[in-house]
Amino acid sequence: MKLYSWNVNGIRAVINKGAFQSFITEHQPDILCLQETKAKQGQAEVDLPGYYEYWNSADKPGYSGTAIFSKIKPLQVLNGFTDAIAEKYNLAGDSYGDPAREGRVISAEFDNFWVVTVYTPNSKDDLSRLKLRHEQWDPAFLEHVKELEKSKPVLFCGDLNVAHSEIDLANPKANVGKHGFTNEERAGFDAFEAAGLVDTFRHLHPDTTDAYTWWTHWANARARNVGWRIDYWLASQKLMPHVKTAQIHPKVMGSDHCPVSVEIEF
Secondary structure, eight states: EEEEEOOSSHHHHHHTTTTTHHHHHHHHHSSEEEEOOOOOOOTTTTOOTOOOEEEEEESSTTTOEEEEEEESSSEEEEEOHHHHHHHHTTTTTTTTOOGGGGGGGEEEEEOOEEEEEEEEEOTTTTTTTTHHHIIIIIHHHHHHHHHHTTTTTTTEEEEEEEOSGGGGBSSSHHHSSSSTSHHHHHHHHHHHHHTEEEEHHHOHHHTTTTTOOOOSSSHHHHHHTOOOOOEEEEGGGGGGGHHHHHHHOOOOOSSBOOOOEEOOOO
């Protein structure tokens, strides 16, 4: 089974470029998780016969949003966090809005595991959303995953808006303390691993360098491969024997992010 995750940075734009259709044709994902769709279901001309579609769109038009397209019908699909988790971590919002109403999480249950996709809030250039991210969002999301894990192991993916280690970005020293590479954001990722979730790509490719999933539009960064690895698949330890590959697909164009994938076998 092939599972892909892709921050499309606007699904309508990727479709209009023809990039989405060619990606589907070439890669044929069994389950495709998208972030930053920036659209509600029906706004984008997604023509994917053979896939079930599930969308969690932001209340605010043209912003954020996630989706899961699956050839296998899930047993159930949950949008967002439970009310209990949202209330516990006081996710009613900040000056930017309510992150619980930004369509950032979808969880789909299958026979052997849960698939979760997440679009983690960006801490912003001035770090004005770092406190929300560090003290509320990251712990809430981890609790959500651990709740699901009580019933079945979890595979979660998405744009986590953090490079975990120095190997995960081209210029680590210049970016220490900047959004995407603060101690707080990296500690959030540490907490996932401490809770038993495994970074599939780094587990299978511990020493691979120059492996990035996002590039700024500035200074021809993508052509020069001056990038960051901020898109991931993490898995419960129980699933790791079933994870056969974990890959990054930098040749897939259409967004400032490229897709990442895992292949699992039961």
